[in-house]
Amino acid sequence: MSTTPLSTAPMTTAGIDAVGRRLHDLVAALMPPMRSITGSGVRATLDLVRAALPAQIPFTVHEVPSGTPVLDWTVPREWNVAGARLVGPDGRVVVDVADNPLHLLGYSTPVRARMPLSELRQHLYSMPDRPDWVPYRTSYYNDAWGFCLTDRQLAALPDGEYQVEIDTSLTDGSLTYAEIVLPGTTDEEFLVTTHTCHPAMANDNSSGIAVAAELASALAARERRFTYRLLFIPGTIGSITWLARNPAAVGRIRHGLVLTGLGDRGAPTYKRSRRGEAVVDRAAARALAETGRPHRVVGFSPYGYDERQFCSPGFDLPVGRFGRSQHGEYPEYHTSADNLDFVTPESLADSFAILNRTMEICEADRVWRNTSPYGEPQLGRRGLYRSIGATMNRASIEMGLLWVLNLADGTRTLLDIAERAELPFDAVANAADALAGVGLLTEDGPAVDSPDTAPIAAPATVAPPGTIAAAPEPAVVIR
């Protein structure tokens, strides 16, 4: 019986600094592409991720045709932007998407028109209370067009005829997402997802894309019990598409994390899965507590990012969300002020370290069974225990041994034991490794969640309904 190493050595300060700088650089590189839920901006983004990864990591880009039914939804038309600008009565360019992707309402239909300011106004979005910021707006499922600009710009617009030049296309194409699968010693999966549809903003969600890429590199270099699957997907429609197309993988997910907003100066924050006490929920809470710094663990709600889909009642997956300040909690959210100054190397590296530790705990957590449960085994003759007297040097090691022997009855995980014993997780995990090494513990299996309510059975199969056979996967393996 081999045991999984708890972790490589803790990161050094220099190592953390290097990670932070590397992440901030990658966030900067990810700012320019004209991202949306589909289109060439997504592909350009995935190319940047691919370029940031070690060559041996398999990076698969999937293209799912427009019109494909996915659960209750349909993959939308592909949106591409050749250019978009608003020209004033005086011939001056008011806003140009070439300057900032945020200037164009996401999924704007193509328009070539002249109109007076009065008619134009209903297509212009600004933030009166933040007169120097450009808001981020989209209209994916209702045909619309519009420009986003600062309120100061809006206020200064002269009356007159404006020229609207939106050179976009909405065509049958495909939805693009990427997937990294790093096999473990088991086919049980740890899912990590991050959304790729928000353009030109650093925290939401260049930070998520960058940290997911860094995690892939770190995980690839490590022994893995779980198979790690990292998804770079457009929000909502991306997770829905992936869920619809991967019923078998869905059934293998044991833990999952949605990554978003990982670089701002706020306290690290974990949002629990719908189950509330899944292993990943408890592991993340422990990892945060171990930092000894301010942090938050918030309850599940059906509002947020892709955890909404993974935690819908039919799937009810043990997937939480990790980030720092949450959507709506900071004024820079969904504006041009979510820029490179808004995210810091320190916060990015801290987020990475906490995620890393969460994964380590999930890797180490499992159910052990004491092979000598009647009375205490004689630890002294096995070289695990002091043989004389009352010194307290090895006290906490011994308490770890005694608690694990007492509670490893095949019903409790190491997290359970650490919580009951009020010991650090590693004290319990190290004790379990030592006891397993002398044959006093045998592994009953990994820690598995039992949801507080069973997921809803599909009518005829455990897989979600339909769409899979109808949509053979046009996967393109990039490397």
Next chain:
Amino acid sequence: MSTTPLSTAPMTTAGIDAVGRRLHDLVAALMPPMRSITGSGVRATLDLVRAALPAQIPFTVHEVPSGTPVLDWTVPREWNVAGARLVGPDGRVVVDVADNPLHLLGYSTPVRARMPLSELRQHLYSMPDRPDWVPYRTSYYNDAWGFCLTDRQLAALPDGEYQVEIDTSLTDGSLTYAEIVLPGTTDEEFLVTTHTCHPAMANDNSSGIAVAAELASALAARERRFTYRLLFIPGTIGSITWLARNPAAVGRIRHGLVLTGLGDRGAPTYKRSRRGEAVVDRAAARALAETGRPHRVVGFSPYGYDERQFCSPGFDLPVGRFGRSQHGEYPEYHTSADNLDFVTPESLADSFAILNRTMEICEADRVWRNTSPYGEPQLGRRGLYRSIGATMNRASIEMGLLWVLNLADGTRTLLDIAERAELPFDAVANAADALAGVGLLTEDGPAVDSPDTAPIAAPATVAPPGTIAAAPEPAVVIR
């Protein structure tokens, strides 16, 4: 699939005032009859109730013969009072039941005797600490006689021979109670009971009788999912008699409320059923919390009114008690000071409104199942959801929709969802109605309690033992 309207429009201030005045008038009308657990005073009381009800409400008066075995008890002899007075040595009338029913010990045996004050004293009841109030005393199951009077009267009694004139009868007759059954779309029942045995007191329990009558009128005018059964019964022996005679109806009771003491100036108070977390318990607690005013929710105890019988372990029905100040909490309790000044139109109307709201919540509470549980359904194309941007106008509506979709998995009631989501009940109920309207929810059934312990199985049948076949029901349908 039709959905039950949550409520008629909330009552207007004028409407509430009218209800309060009507209730106070009915309380006043109910004061004079010489009520006890049996006898013509009960029948006179039921006549007053009948007269206060709209003509179309079926009002059934039951007469159960003396000597009928009912559970562990026996229906007692019928007690009637032709007159009762105590005449002093000087020929002056000390007390006369014609002035106040409280002057006569309830169930006094007939007596014609002369005796000195020293012998008489053991038959006289007063309140030394409340020298101007007449106490209320009874002796149903031990033969006894006596007079109740103010302590000031008692202290002033001269020595000498007194004439006791108690013209009562204790004869084989019957126990009288009334029943209103308002059928709903299902035969599952909502039980409302109030005791009819206390004479000449406004709060205990003319108020209960009056509010029950007003509820009958309101319920008769409304769509009903539940079948409502309102009982006007003598305390203890009345509920025991009804339980013994109605095993089939007992099995259909889903919610129940015992009404008592609804008119005093104290805070509205709900006493939980033995189950503690029955739907009616949670609905009443919500209705009280929604008032935003001081209120109490107290735990079950086996002391009190007829909830003692409904919540005995063999029945263990989800029946709570609603009132304001509780027995023993106010000095006027069971005295002549529980008079028309002690109850107010405002308190009576407020009690009525809270009961009404409790019933509305029970009507609306049910178990829904999301028909599209894999991922979120696309609300936008169903006209339920905003299609653009980040305005917060419809935020709470949307949170209701999202929470209901997420938690409506066939295991949770709307009350469960409202509690978990920390949303007002109506936000959740309205969302459920809207989602059901577009086919995204299907009803799994009404909310049903699972008791924390199973009721005790009767030896051979689920019905309580015996007495039913032996006592064919001499029901008299009044209209």
Next chain:
Amino acid sequence: MSTTPLSTAPMTTAGIDAVGRRLHDLVAALMPPMRSITGSGVRATLDLVRAALPAQIPFTVHEVPSGTPVLDWTVPREWNVAGARLVGPDGRVVVDVADNPLHLLGYSTPVRARMPLSELRQHLYSMPDRPDWVPYRTSYYNDAWGFCLTDRQLAALPDGEYQVEIDTSLTDGSLTYAEIVLPGTTDEEFLVTTHTCHPAMANDNSSGIAVAAELASALAARERRFTYRLLFIPGTIGSITWLARNPAAVGRIRHGLVLTGLGDRGAPTYKRSRRGEAVVDRAAARALAETGRPHRVVGFSPYGYDERQFCSPGFDLPVGRFGRSQHGEYPEYHTSADNLDFVTPESLADSFAILNRTMEICEADRVWRNTSPYGEPQLGRRGLYRSIGATMNRASIEMGLLWVLNLADGTRTLLDIAERAELPFDAVANAADALAGVGLLTEDGPAVDSPDTAPIAAPATVAPPGTIAAAPEPAVVIR
């Protein structure tokens, strides 16, 4: 149906004083023998216990041969001490075990040698922070020898050659323990154990031995529902040996208490069993609360005395530990300062009284079933209930009757009912006795624990593995 008397009358102050003096005298008598986990010092100790017991109490001494396999352990060689002393360069005796058994490291091998102080030092144990106390040290399972002395003595030792004279023997012999079994009306058992291996210390554990003997005397004079089994055993190896040899008795244990450290001035302290909410855990907590004086109830941990073995996961017995200050909480622990001044008659008597009350509650606790569960039974005609009016004299008696009738549904113990009703245990127990007396309650059985996790099933049998057939019991019945 007979009911167990709740208790003999509460002890009088004079009675308590007498118990305290008797216990302190017995503690004093128990100090001299050269106790260890085996050997003639244990036998001498058991002779003292036997002498303190009334003649009719059966007192069985067991001898288990060295080399007998017991669970994961082996019964060690028997250790006996003919003498042991350390002689200085000047011919003066530094320490002599004849002065204090603590001077010799427990299980010291025989040694006759001369050596310089420098070599001797690694065999000398003292307490630098308590320069006048002799520490208590042992080395049962690693061959070693040594002397314990005050740090002041150690500091004053002159250089030179020392003569080590340790006349001990480590030979095939046996492990000795004693057992008292007091049959009850059922064969369900209440286990009481105390360790007999610590020499020359008053609190740890002459106090435990003395109080166990006093309990045996008290229990022998009483009606007993449970069969009481009292064990006087060496720590760890003694409980392991008993558990290995008594699988049938193990299966009959319903409650158990490990006694240690019962005489110091600290607050009485109960340590819960691994199950945490076993009947004995709740009974002990109640008994402590009833004292109205400071006390502690602490959670289970796998560190401590023989509860470690009884609460190992394979056995998971409902066995807690009772004492006052805990090991390691007081500086006198495991030193010569744990002497006769450290324990008081008052503390010893108080410990005895609390243990007595804990046993009374366990005896009285049981599951009753209301034989008339439909509605309230008519208490008045059974002479249990007031028949007139509103006096409150018998209020708490009546509340006991009503609560027991309401909750005695075959699922709740009297402890459950007392906790739910917030009534004193005796109010509930007395009500149950009265109701049983008139046939309104029937006994469903004694209160039985359901462990929070099932004990680990042995491979082929519910008994712990092996060793029993291999080791026929060489029991010697003393009387």
